[in-house]
Amino acid sequence: MKVFAAALALAQADVVQDRVDIILGHLDRLADATLTAGDAKDDRYVAKIQSWAARIVAANGGRGDECDAEVSEAEDVNVFSEDDFCKLNSQINSALSSAARRWACDGRGNVARQAVRRLKKVKNQYARRYCA
Numbered sequence: 001m002k003v004f005a006a007a008l009a010l011a012q013a014d015v016v017q018d019r020v021d022i023i024l025g026h027l028d029r030l031a032d033a034t035l036t037a038g039d040a041k042d043d044r045y046v047a048k049i050q051s052w053a054a055r056i057v058a059a060n061g062g063r064g065d066e067c068d069a070e071v072s073e074a075e076d077v078n079v080f081s082e083d084d085f086c087k088l089n090s091q092i093n094s095a096l097s098s099a100a101r102r103w104a105c106d107g108r109g110n111v112a113r114q115a116v117r118r119l120k121k122v123k124n125q126y127a128r129r130y131c132a
Helices: 004-034 042-058 083-102 111-130
Strands: none
Touching: 004 042, 004 083, 042 083, 042 111, 083 111
């Protein structure tokens, strides 16, 4: 019975990592299409999103199960735009914010709230530069 519980916990932990990997794949697509390699602001944008994605995974504590918070996912959390990169930026933000509310249970302070607030600032950073 303990082996089954351990296997189930490991499989559920992969759900968090799999979801974050999908989101980061879309971030890579956004970066390849619109961002300039070597530009300090563009590099900082990518680094901040990758950093928050890592914090969300770490704040799950390897459990894989969801927090107690009620999360209502919008349609744009699961569908990513193919050609509108301003919309894709917003969708990446929404997906990471949803993942934070859903899985970031542990950590110092309210990690989900911190992630949502800081990711909004990162989204606006991109929007000011490329969506005006």
